Amino acid sequence: DIVMTQSPDSLAVSLGERATINCKSSQNIFFSSNNRNYLAWYQQIPGRPPKLLIYWAFTRESGVPDRFSGSGSGTDFTLTISSLQAEDVAVYYCQQYYSSPFTFGQGTRLEI
Amino acid sequence: EVQLVESGGGLVNPGGSLRLSCVASGFTFTNAWMSWVRQAPGKGLEWVGRIKSKRDGGTTDYAAPVKDRFIISRDDSKNTLYVQMYTLKTEDTAVYYCTTWALAPDIGGIDYWGQGSLVTVSS
Numbered sequence: 001d002i003v004m005t006q007s008p009d010s011l012a013v014s015l016g017e018r019a020t021i022n023c024k025s026s027q028n029i030f031f032s033s034n035n036r037n038y039l040a041w042y043q044q045i046p047g048r049p050p051k052l053l054i055y056w057a058f059t060r061e062s063g064v065p066d067r068f069s070g071s072g073s074g075t076d077f078t079l080t081i082s083s084l085q086a087e088d089v090a091v092y093y094c095q096q097y098y099s100s101p102f103t104f105g106q107g108t109r110l111e112i
Numbered sequence: 113e114v115q116l117v118e119s120g121g122g123l124v125n126p127g128g129s130l131r132l133s134c135v136a137s138g139f140t141f142t143n144a145w146m147s148w149v150r151q152a153p154g155k156g157l158e159w160v161g162r163i164k165s166k167r168d169g170g171t172t173d174y175a176a177p178v179k180d181r182f183i184i185s186r187d188d189s190k191n192t193l194y195v196q197m198y199t200l201k202t203e204d205t206a207v208y209y210c211t212t213w214a215l216a217p218d219i220g221g222i223d224y225w226g227q228g229s230l231v232t233v234s235s
Contacts, residue, residue, distance in 0.1 A: 040221030040222070042221075042222070050157065050225055051225070052221060052223050055220035059220075061219075061223070095159070097220055097221050101159055101174075102147075103159060104157045105156075107157070
């Protein structure tokens with residue numbers, strides 16, 4: 001199984017500042033035949049189901065503000081929130097969908 | 113609008129069985145790959161399993177902790193996804209989310225989530 005490890009486990013950032021969350025996979029999740037990394041990021045606001053933010057490592061889902069961006073390739077990935085807003089307080093998860101079981105990271109709690 | 117509505121959760125004794133249902137609307141269910149994801153109280157997300165559309169073979173994949181105890185199925189005539197859970201353990205206590213799997217063209221991952229159904233395994 002591919003193990004996804006996020007860092008840090010929690011993060012406190014001031015409003016308007018940059019937040020960076022890392023995700024490392026235990027195996028390469030880049031598929032060379034289509035030049036894609038099989039990595040998604042989700043946001044879960046307390047009491048609500050998760051929401052897809054980014055897929056293929058850096059493609060923003062429709063409606064997601066452009067302050068959210070994804071980067072990385074192979075085994076190391078990053079979610080960046082360029083200017084933190086109050087509504088971004090949530091837990092963020094990465095997930096690999098390269099191979100079953102489609103494992104999640106343990107989550108990163110983002111606070112102000 | 114895509115909607116996924118789970119039902120069937122509740123309290124069950126260890127060793128017991130339970131079936132969750134998820135009624136889907138707002139998209140062509142027959143063509144959709146679907147999955148279940150669970151979240152234990154205060155914990156992170158855990159992928160449970162996935163079922164492909166019948167036109168893509170209708171096959172299933174499961175996470176190791178539930179393999180051989182859970183069965184995911186679908187009734188396309190009712191736009192409904194199921195997970196039949198057997199030999200339940202206390203560690204199966206969680207909110208179970210019904211999800212689509214890459215429903216939109218060229219998307220990757222889980223694009224729509226239901227509100228979840230709580231399963232509590234306790235004596």
